[in-house]
Amino acid sequence: MVLTGAEIVVRCLQEEKVEYLFGYPGGSVLFLYDELFKQDKVRHVLVRHEQAAVHAADGYARSTEKVGVALVTSGPGATNAVTGIATAYMDSIPIVIISGQVPTAAIGLDAFQEVDTVGITRPCVKHNFLVKDVRELAATLKKAFHIARTGRPGPVLVDIPKDVTAQRCEYEYPEKVSLRSYNPVVKGHSGQIRKAVQLLLEARRPMIYTGGGVVLSNAAEKLAKLGRLLGFPVTNTLMGLGGYPASDKQFVGMPGMHGTYEANMAMHYCDVLLAVGARFDDRVxxxxxxxxxxxxxxxxxDIDPSSISKRVKVDVPVVGDVGDVLDEMIACLEATRERPDAEHLALWWRQIEEWRRRDSLGYKNSDEIIKPQFVVQKLWEVTGGDAFVATDVGQHQMWSAQYYKFNKPRRWVTSGGLGTMGFGLPAAMGIQLAHPGSPVACITGEGSIQMCIQELSTCKQYRLPIKVLSLNNRYLGMVRQWQEIFHGNRYSESYMDSLPDFAKLAEAYGHVGLQVTKPGDVEGAIREAFKRKDDLVFLDFQIDPTENVYPMIQGGKGLNEMILSTEDL
Amino acid sequence: MRHVLSLLLENEAGALSRVSGLFSSRGYNIESLTVAPTEDASMSRMTIVTSGSDEVIEQITKQLNKLVDVVKVVDVSEAPHIERELMLVKVRALGAAREEMKRMSEIFRGRIIDVTDSSYVIELTGTQEKLDSFLGAIESELILETVRSGVCGVGRGDRVLKI
Structure with missing residues (x-):
């Protein structure tokens, strides 16, 4: 069958069972948009800014097991997408970005809306392609989806010049991909796994530390099983929240800069640390x-050998898919009667309970002014802990991670590695489209929300009933907190003057907006918002502007040097 | 420590920039980098001379392996191997220096491949040290230009980098 390049792209997307394509049209992708118009299998979602297209595809991917797809035009379309691509790259999220490019004959001549997209995105994609020959188009798209979803997942960009979308060739979607230079390891080395299990059995103060890899590899149940078999404490990184049920008594909270005291102390003083799909990053x-x-x-x-011994020297590396390796570890444990020394484990738990009693997430609530932690706790209660929660970046993100207890994976969607403000709302759009009818909350702040607030318009067009909870403290809160602690209270450019009336702004976009100023109204407002199943409700919580995120580890300090409150400073 | 890494990579547009971009974005050293197609036209062979602690070299190797265009990576300097570099030096060759330059070239087993009444181009092949010492042995004012290919390396005997 002879098809045009544009027809081929749409066919390939259909073959990959792409439900939603998040995009924005422009000159170089007109043939593609013309083909999209003629079919209804792949539904296009028109965002208001290309950054949001990629974040939405990203949110879609994180909350499902599927590859998210975005489509942007050449030049500014592609450059606007870069923040989204880098966000997905840092968190290993499988997305495919199709970008238009000027016609092949115009490449390199500074044509209108020309930019070296492959060059600009190279450091923040898992891989990218420039397709110069229509005969390579189908195979390239197949490779793109394959590379995005296998191994350590990540964004893959396919740049397609306009003339290639108009040229014709015989079309056949390849059934298989074979790439001699790309063969990610799946199965872990069994000798290494046995060694690891032996170490775990001999541990006296063990700790399990897991990250986004458990979520990406859909291995939460396996992790839970391993955790139960061993009886060890478990901590989940910011990216790994929901990988182990937060309500389980073996769960000690999140580790790291704003993690719990018990998680950090246990990480620090354990004698055997099992790290699974986590990368010992500086915030941990x-x-x-x-x-x-x-x-x-x-x-x-870890599936990525380069994550092993990168920041922290490792004794027993196991390269492989987290799910496969956990399965094998469980099999090893089930094959032996040996179990960790109960007496030592009990002693260790006693120590952890002692740390836990410090109640590092305790905060002083108020009847006068809304505390941000209280809002997140109420959201958790009202939604029964079962909502999808997307966040932006800053204090509200940390409070969300601390106070919303996730029992299931893929419910928590946040920009961990890149820390992208503006991520939350578009990511929530992708989640809501992937899970129609499910409660989706976007916890944000008045700073972050304004970085992609135009997407309220997209939410209206596609009737996405997201609940936006803005923790409005009139400050770029995390910046303000660091300025308070490290820069002598000099709040340089962290106060936001002239904020809009967010409730009215939401109404202007055709949504429901509500300002909440009293602690007593918080729960009612959240309940009311979730009752309105068909409406996007924007809740503008006027919170305590002086509240800081605690506990905290100051930069350069160790895990056992936490500050629990302002009094510790 | 100095290391010589040998890579096989897909002979695709942009493969070189992926490798060089990796080195600059992660702050790894490159002393020299050479690349050319192999007998298999679909693949290029690259030799990178770099330096770093064992941990850094381990990371470099892992990061290179992660690149989708990289087929294989070997640290040829881990075991017996041969290194060669080609250098073309254009020198001023006038009066007494003309004979002296010819003599030096012969001592270093170089070849004079271009002659004018005032200059020579000398072709010299060898290890980095040999080329350095040639440059050190001739009068620096006489050097008009120097072109070096960068190091190529290959393992000795049975060590073969092939797919």
Missing amino acids: VGNAEHFMQEPRKIIHV
């Missing part, structure tokens, strides 16, 4: 040298 272990001074054996399971 703080000062790596300080962390490594404490003697402990580290087992690290």
Whole structure:
């Protein structure tokens, strides 16, 4: 069958069972949009800014097991998408971005809306392609989806010049991809796994530390099983929340800069640390040298060999898919009667309980002014802990991670690695489209929301009943907090003057907006918002502007040097 | 420590920039980098001379392997291997220096491949040190230009980098 390049792209998307394509048209992608117009299998979602197209595809991917897809035009379309692409790259999210490019004959001549998209995106994609020959188009798209979803997932960009979308060739969608240079390891080395299990069995102060890899590999149930078999404490990183049920008594909270006291102390003082699909990043272990001074054996399971021994030297590396390796570990444990020493484990738990009693997430609530932690707790109560929660970046993000207890994976969607303000609302759009009828909350702040607020218009067009909870403290709160602690209270450019009336703004976009100023109204407002099943409701919570995120580890400090409150400073 | 890494990579547009971009974005050193197609036209062979601690070299190797266009990576300097670099030096060759330059070239087993009444182009092949010492042995004012290919490396005996 002879098809045009544009027809081929749409056919390939259909073959990949793409439900939604988040995009924005422009000159270089007109043939593609013309083909999209002629069919109804792939539904196009018209965003208001290309950054949002990629975030929406990203939110869609994170909340499902599928690849998210975005379509942008050349030049500014592609450059606007870069923040979204880098966000997905840092968090290993499988998305495919199709970008238009000027015609092949015009490439390199500074044509209108020309930019070296492959060059600009190269450092923030898993891989990218420029398709110069229509005969390679189908195979390239097949490769793109394959690379995006396998191994350590990530964004893959396919740049298609306009003339290629108009040219014709014989079309056949390849059934298989074979790439001699790309063969990610799936199965872990069984000798290494046995060694790891032996170490776990001999541990006296064990700790399980898991990250986004558990979520990406759909291995939460396996992790829960391993956790139960061993009886060890478990911590989930920001990216890994929901990977282990937060309500389980073995769960000790999130580790790291704003993690719980017990998680950080246990990470620090354990004698065997099992790291699964996590990467010891600076927000988790703080000062790596300080962390490594404490003697402990580290087992690290990860699909990406370059994540192993990158920041922290590892004793037993296991390269492989987290799910496969956990399965094999469980099988090893079930094959032996040996179990960790109960007496030592009980002692260790006693120590952890003692740390837990410090109640590091405790905060002083108020009848006068709304505390942000209280809002998140109420959201958790009202939604029964079962909502999809997308966030932006800053204090509200940390409070969400601390106070919304996730029991299931893929419910929590946040920009962890890149820390992209403006991520929350468009990501929530992707989630809501993927899960129509499910409660979706976007927890944000008055700073972040304004970075992609135009998407309220998209939400109206596609009737996305997202609940936006803005923790409005009139400050860029995390910046303000650091300025308070590290810069002598000099609040340089962190106060936001001339804020809009967000409730009215939401109404102007055709949604329901509500300002909440009293603690007593918080729960009612959230209940009311979730009752309105068909409406986007924007809740503008006027919160305590002086509230800081605690506990906290200051930059350069170790995990055992936490500050629990302002009094510790 | 100095290392010589040998890579096979897909002979695709942009493959070189993926490798060089990786080095600059992650702050790794490149002393030299050479690349050319192999007998298999679909693949290029690249030699990178870099330096770093064992941990850094381990990371470099892992990061290179992660690139989709990279088929294989070997640290040829881990075991017995041969290194060669080609250098073309254009020198001033006038009066007494003309004979002296010819003599030096012969001592270093170079070849004079271009002659004018005032200059020579000398072709020299060898290890980096040999080329350096040639440059050190001739009068620096006489050097008009120097072109070096960068190091190529290959393992000795049975060590073969092939797919």
